[in-house]
Amino acid sequence: MPAIVVAAVVLSLFALGYVFYSRYIAERVYGLDPAFVTPAHSLQDGLDFVPTNKHVLFGHHFTSVAGAAPIVGPAIAVFWGWGPALAWIVLGTIFAAGVHDSGSIAVSVRHKAKNIGTLAGEVVTLRARTLFLCIIFFLLTLVNAVFAVVIGNLFVANPGAVIPIFVEIPIAIAIGQYIYRTRSPALIPSILGVVCLYLLIWVGNLYPIDITPLAENLGFDRPRDLWVIIMFVYTFIASRLPVWLLLQPRDYINSHQLFIALGVILLGILVGMNTIVAPLVNEVPEGSPSIFPFLFITIACGAISGFHSLVASGTTSKQLDKETDARYVGYMGALGEGSLALGSVLAVTAGVVATRADWDALYADFATASGGATGNFVAGVAQFANNLGIPLDLATIFAAVVVISFAATTMDTGVRLQRYVVQEIAEIAGMDVLRRNLTLASLVAVVIPLILALLPGGGEAGYTFGVLWQLFGTTNQLTAGLALTVIALWVLRRGRNPLAVLIPLTFLLVMTSWALIINLVRFVEQGEWVLATLDAVIFVLAMWLIVEAFSAISHARAEGARAPVDAGAVGQLGEDDADRDGRPPETDAEAAARRDTRRGPGRR
């Protein structure tokens, strides 16, 4: 089937989802009110709380959530066939991610723009705040481990990408310094930075840097492991630099790269008219992970990502001009992420090879499929770029540079965030030295994922993609589960029907728990004690979440309509819970009556 047809169908479904389902969610489930005074207005300070045009805010929100993660999961999950992978991406995006992302903004806006971690502690129970931190800790650990290996694999497979990636660092620093010191416009220098980066692809192609001999001399079994160590050393240093020096200018360069890569994929598909050679449903070898539940944790970002709730409630909700904008900003952000996942599926099913036999070799078994997923994506995008006349060798390095740039920034920001989490957990645990010492917290943030990334075993592909990626997907889904619990409680307390939130919540909790149990049994049987312990701890977190969610929802149902609408933790109408213009929160009946009045008799 032509890839362009599949792309058109999926994008049309996304459009229908936005037009119909997001409207239903916004009006009937969340009851978004254009007259509600958002925290951006009531707490306006010009710093964090600023009423912002919804198109501007969407730009901020989307660039905050788009990255490399929605590429990797789908590139692995086509192992079960492109049909199931795309079906989960479409259904997950429309019925779970859109609900989750717009709901996270809405619930935060109704609670003084507090973030999801705080809301978990207030709306669910105080314990849920600790649960939130524990889940985020494991999520960040796994993110940093898997992306270090992504980069290591890509450097080994594409030694031509080494020079562009490492020279990008001083280029970004120079641009950052220039803009910061001279107060110059950022656009032109950053575009020049991208041009330099792409010129360096040509240099990198001429002078590839293969560290295999060095790695062998140093006693590494896999050259990738040396790259992993180099990346963590780099990340430890980079995460200590001020954001304007490296992170901000590299983000700027990455934002150009994101649009260039999306343009190359779309135009390449259009020009090349590539057809999908992969099977619609793949008959996987015996002993492979089953489609249920593993497909649903292999694709997390791209179908539903719990991390979006952090951005939605952490920064986006503080800038929401009208409450009804939550639909556009949140739901469209989810659709954007789903579109990236669609690009990944097309690259690894239509771009990467020309025949079914070649594809079967790339996806012969789960270990091969997962170990080679990112490389397959790079090869697929390179083919699309080749359709546009770019020589294949340069196109391959271009695609590798794009993925590595995003993955490296992911690690940089991941370690920064993990440092905060470590400090906060240290405070709860009363570990004063760790709480106060930034260097020590950074070391913890770096060393634990480093150990995981270097974990021996699992054959050539290592554990990273076969197992760690699934554990990463699981923790990401647990984060989404926690956010959906908060949203469901809020909806329930407003006296509205929470089914649209409870269905994805239940589905995610069942899939994650199921996958954790299967993996736990397997690890124990195989004597993989590190992985078994990790899996068991995450399973405990999942059970903890289920207990908290079930008990809080049961309690809210028992309270019924007596619980105040938009109330905080204890269901009491306090200062925080009144509308910012001083109105008490309205009941559902009042809201319905007001909407009817506004519509007038002819618009029912």
Place this chain on the structure above:
Amino acid sequence: MSGAVHRVVLVRGWDRGAGGASCCTPADGAAVLGPPHEHGPRLPTAEAQRSADVYRALRERFPGLDVTVVDSGNWVWLGPAVYRDARRSGRRRLASLREAARATTPGCLVVHGEVVLDGRSPMPSEAVAEVARRIPVTTSNG
């Protein structure tokens, strides 16, 4: 007042508003994590504070004015919006393009598609004066 008639754009500083990098690692850790402990509340940097002061001064002096705060990295919105405003103000295409590019200067202030303060030190009083010079007070209070 309609924002389409009078639009003021305040671009955030370079040390602020790193939206993030990826689906799984939003950059602004203190903002996304929750209650302030060791890492919060976020202490505004000097640039961010100055930008906030300018914003508040403009809101106070021109309550009805549409002041849009944008990250300098949001060039996808910034470029076309400033270009459109500049064209609407009667600038030629090339000049409008130049203003659109200049508008990505961190900390700058843009009125009617023209960069009026380049972000070196846009003090609140300067910003108010520049805006007042370009927008009649009668309408700006609108």
